[in-house]
Amino acid sequence: MKLLIFAALLGLSVAQHNPHTKHGRTSIVHLFEWRWADIAAECERYLAPNGYGGVQISPPSEHIVLDHPWRAWYQRYQPIGYNLCSRSGNEKELQDMISRCNKVGVNIYVDAVINHMCGAGGGEGHHSSCGSYFNANTKDFPSVPYSNLDFNDGKCRTGSGEIENYGDPNQVRDCRLVGLLDLALEKDYVRSKTADYMNKLIDMGVAGFRVDACKHMWPGDMKAVFDRLHNLNTAWFSAGSRPFIFQEVIDLGGEAITASEYFGLGRVTEFKYGAKLGTVLRKWNGEKLSYLKNWGEGWGFMPNGSAVVFVDNHDNQRGHGAGGAAILTFWDPRLYKMATGLMLAHPYGVTRVMSSFRWERHFVNGKDQNDWMGPASYSDGSTKPVTINSDSTCGNGWVCEHRWRQIRNMAIFRNVVNGQPFSNWWDNQSNQIAFGRGNRGFIVINNDDWSLDVTLNTGLPAGTYCDVISGDKSGSRCTGKQVQVGGDGLAHFQISNTAEDPFMAVHADSKL
Numbered sequence: 001m002k003l004l005i006f007a008a009l010l011g012l013s014v015a016q017h018n019p020h021t022k023h024g025r026t027s028i029v030h031l032f033e034w035r036w037a038d039i040a041a042e043c044e045r046y047l048a049p050n051g052y053g054g055v056q057i058s059p060p061s062e063h064i065v066l067d068h069p070w071r072a073w074y075q076r077y078q079p080i081g082y083n084l085c086s087r088s089g090n091e092k093e094l095q096d097m098i099s100r101c102n103k104v105g106v107n108i109y110v111d112a113v114i115n116h117m118c119g120a121g122g123g124e125g126h127h128s129s130c131g132s133y134f135n136a137n138t139k140d141f142p143s144v145p146y147s148n149l150d151f152n153d154g155k156c157r158t159g160s161g162e163i164e165n166y167g168d169p170n171q172v173r174d175c176r177l178v179g180l181l182d183l184a185l186e187k188d189y190v191r192s193k194t195a196d197y198m199n200k201l202i203d204m205g206v207a208g209f210r211v212d213a214c215k216h217m218w219p220g221d222m223k224a225v226f227d228r229l230h231n232l233n234t235a236w237f238s239a240g241s242r243p244f245i246f247q248e249v250i251d252l253g254g255e256a257i258t259a260s261e262y263f264g265l266g267r268v269t270e271f272k273y274g275a276k277l278g279t280v281l282r283k284w285n286g287e288k289l290s291y292l293k294n295w296g297e298g299w300g301f302m303p304n305g306s307a308v309v310f311v312d313n314h315d316n317q318r319g320h321g322a323g324g325a326a327i328l329t330f331w332d333p334r335l336y337k338m339a340t341g342l343m344l345a346h347p348y349g350v351t352r353v354m355s356s357f358r359w360e361r362h363f364v365n366g367k368d369q370n371d372w373m374g375p376a377s378y379s380d381g382s383t384k385p386v387t388i389n390s391d392s393t394c395g396n397g398w399v400c401e402h403r404w405r406q407i408r409n410m411a412i413f414r415n416v417v418n419g420q421p422f423s424n425w426w427d428n429q430s431n432q433i434a435f436g437r438g439n440r441g442f443i444v445i446n447n448d449d450w451s452l453d454v455t456l457n458t459g460l461p462a463g464t465y466c467d468v469i470s471g472d473k474s475g476s477r478c479t480g481k482q483v484q485v486g487g488d489g490l491a492h493f494q495i496s497n498t499a500e501d502p503f504m505a506v507h508a509d510s511k512l
Ligand SMILES: *[C@@H]1O[C@H](CO)[C@@H](O)[C@H](O)[C@H]1NC(C)=O
Pocket: 304, 305, 347, 348, 349, 350, 418, 419, 420
């Protein structure tokens, strides 16, 4: 009997590791700061047709509106309540987006900020995304409502009330993170308010949550919140489906709190992945692509079933968070496409593609003074829509990495090879590598300073394949390079080190 109960509990929590993506789709895209109306349209016109499985949206909860610095992107990580009314749109627009994306089989994952409210210096008034009153001085948030009884200030033992030492888990969980008012998640009342907020979204049809700042919450408190969560809405998901939970825990090693403390609750963001991949592709510290033969758990990353992986995220693409200068972003497009292509070809983890807005960087002594800048907006502070140009790129400063041919085609590659083993590895002991996924796909990368010219075993059936990096298969034609695979599975590859994109990829659906 005890064993049965244990198995049932385990089953319940392991279920929170499943992203519930549909139609064989595998990747999530983070549409950072996009408006709900734009995401709804993107699900229909682009994400579903191109096989993206889900969208991570920016926090939908009512947030502070900052004047200094003006409308910083991180204002959305400072909730003042749980009304569904944010810079991205109101509740009606949110519901419309969730329904329209679900209708075309694209899941919505909500960025949930439940560790804290706004900064202690957030002031008093109606300067919030929907004009709700709050008072950060007295810790009064009437729209929830939370009062000064609902925060951890009595529990924190540091003189400043801030986290002073990351070596002390009590400080990290009980004190303020960069001045943010730290919610007392040990209180039943706070647990019920945060769970109510998440349940409202589940009932509206979302598939799960990226949970912000998990290192700063006790896993036991989080479990108490997640145990109250409803199953997913059966209008869109099979009965008994648990919400997908992926937790932001920055663990590059060397801290008191480890990612493994959170594995029981859901998946965890693997920050080592992008930091290491950036270092390898930049060839820093003597790293080489050939060392990726045992990429994944072999590199000391978390277990495959626990990991959400990404090349960069909204924090570390602008020097926040973790990974530093090694992190590759759209600002280094050539290496970035290779890194994202490699991630999407490799079987490790649930993959998340970043989609960003451009901002004007201004480095002083290696630090970007404009790391706070939000998306392009009108003079009243409202976010400019995502416009689509005739060549399918995006306007108004939206980068739309997920629409770059090389990245979009590798997201499709991942769907085509889903479930196939990592196979037919080859390397030249330097920065030229190749690997396959069973008999469904093959990728070749040249990051050396000389060309690649080699015949490799692809594992693919004989035929002519279209390289989906240099072009697209369109009908029976290929707009890019072609690859001839012989009856023995061998194919000849030539990749110049000066090619615009020094990598090639073919898969079962790119066969001509
Ligand atoms: C790792 O997890 C991914 C995503 O769930 C899965 O597609 C893949 O098959 C797993 N790889 C291994 C080696 O188990």
